[in-house]
Amino acid sequence: MIAETGHYALILALGVAIVQTLMPLFGARLRDPKLAAVAVPAAQMQFLLVALAFAALMTAYVASDFSVLNVWQNSHSAKPLLYKISGVWGNHEGSMVLWVLILAMFGAGVARYGSNLPDELKANVLAVQGSIAAAFLLFIVTTSNPFIRIDPAPFDGQGLNPVLQDPALAFHPPFLYAGYVGFSMAFSFAVAALLQGRVDAAWARWVRPWTLAAWMCLTLGIAMGSWWAYYELGWGGFWFWDPVENASFMPWLAGTALLHSAVVMEKRDALKVWTILLAIVTFSLSLMGTFLVRSGVLTSVHAFAVDPARGIFILAIMGVFIGGALALFAWRAPVLSQGGLFAPISREGSLVLNNLLLTTACAAVFVGTLYPLALEALTGEKISVGPPFFNLTFVPLIVPLLVAMPFGPLLAWKRGDLLAAAQRLMAAALIALGLSVVLLAVHSRGPWLAPFGIGLGLWLVLGALTEIAYRVKLGETPMAEAWRKLRHLPRSAYGTALAHAGLGLAVIGIVATTAWRTEEILALKPGDNADIAGYTLTFRGVAPRQGPNYRERVAVFSVARDGKFMTEIESSKREFSVERSGTTEAGIHASWRGDLYAVLGDELKDGAYAIRLYFNPLVRLIWIGALVMFVGGGISLSDRRLRVGAPRRAQAKLAPVAAGE
């Protein structure tokens, strides 16, 4: 019954989404406010229905209802509750329902909090959102229905892919999807603006918080995936330039560019046409990511889809939305007025440079990811494009961006003073350069570029601090005044500084662990010692252990430093009997210097085990940096200016004060 309710709700949601698309669109065209106003209740109703379907699916998973095909294929009664829940989106059908749920949630958000949006814009935005939802709901109902029953119901399920049974990976997809789908808001606003042939600063003020929220989720989602790969895959890598990773990285790059160009549009009414194009491109890349991962074009575990009909369906959805939006752009963009003049050296100019480099870097990832697929499809010739290619094309574009980054916030709008900005940054530059030189002297055997990479990361962190110091006029005014200014800085200023500093931390982590990681590959017998990076590990042997739905062989190491016992770490190999496959769990001892990382390998002939030890210096800064970026986004999002409905409350609060004065 519950599955049928969910199925029914999904079909109803499809109907509502079609209504949500057509009626407001015609309402806006025919200038019929009643027809246009249908958008609001339709968006909310569609959200409720999709939420009902999602809840039904989750109920079936939690209750282990194996009469539902999807549950049987992806769950097992012995699985811990967390993975029964995450199993809902650990498969193709369920993850598509989650996708649409997040889409509907954003639409309902606009409907609920969009009372201060112009009616026509709101109707158009919700209509575009509705059309995306309709397309994907149709896709789910026709090709990927999660509610199909099997009769007779099997006794137990087939289990979930063990690699997905992991806390970080359980929450990785929802964040990633919130990011992907969140960019649909920017897309819908862009298409609505093109439909109306009008766009103003209020448009950017609306798009920015949605884009920022999506960007935050995507940042965290990508970081979670990379963190998982780091501790789970057993060789301490964190980023592999894998097509599946690139599929999420491209929307992130374009979304980051969009975030910055929307600032220019909001503050200076410039770069309108470009911002609209970027909004379309960003969501198009999100759609492409969904297509690449879901269609099975890239043969990987992500390609749950084995049915080519699905790939063609998503390709059609992509063609309609991307092609349609770009055609609309080509047709209507010339109508949009250009405003806001600025000199090349200005805040606007710096943000143009940001956009230039980010979009080109995105193009580099795009070409590297898709070229092998295109070449094989067209000529049958197979080539590989791996990390060396991306290091050669992507990195040279990002380095100048990072070098220029601290200058941007220090330049004035319209016409900035580069020399003055450089003088303010002098201290940051000298410290960063000094550190590089010291590191160069210490690590004289190379790699000689790495010290400058660390210096670059420090430059970003210090640059962010410099910006805050400049804004509160530190040193120019009395300390008390600077402190007062510091407390009254807009939150968006803190957000910017934190996000930039977070990137700096991540850069330091990436460079340090890439350049200076140490590795030992050893055959150890129980009782043997191994030295790495100042630690002495004693291999204490391997013992079996029973988990909730797996058996594991656990290797125990005691860690000592300078002859003093520090801690014990465990590295295990898990075997999941239901799924008939396994995972490795690395043993990690984290410290401020870096991670000591131990992996258990196969048993060798003479009772020894293959053991891999790593020391990954400062590796944690990568994810701490991502977290700081996320927090920075959150603080910026809580800025009064961006909060929905806040300006009015603020005015209401200010009014009596003003009267009292």
Place this chain on the structure above:
Amino acid sequence: MTMRMGSVHFVLLVGIAMAAFAAPALAVQPDEVLADPALEARARAISAGLRCLVCQNQSIDDSDAPLARDLRLLVRERLKAGDSDQEIVDFVVARYGEFVLLKPRLSLHTAILWFATPLVLAGALLLVWRAQRRRKAANQEVRPLSASEKRKLKRILDEDPGLG
């Protein structure tokens, strides 16, 4: 989704197919490591650029597939025989084709791949430059007041006593 299925992926693909029951193992095994650290470092560097042919976009240095191990051993054998890095890579390419290279060689069929990014950058710079020039031109262009604007100005001038 940003994960890489590494060794686990291989087990899923091949392991399940062979109905083998195996947890993922390590890539480079202790018995493969060369005694000479300089030679071993070269082996690792070469391995990082060679693709494991049965894996998903994974270098032989990262892969635990038997074929990857064979290739790693081959690379080390050639190193011990005194081949240069380039000779070894050429040898592997001659055997397995260019597919094995994670950094494709520049040739006719990879020209687009290699030149696309510089071209995009050049195109974007050109666009920015043109937009900037257009903006300047639009700024310098002096438009005469329209009839309604002239009337409005006259009215303001007439009304404002302070300017008289």
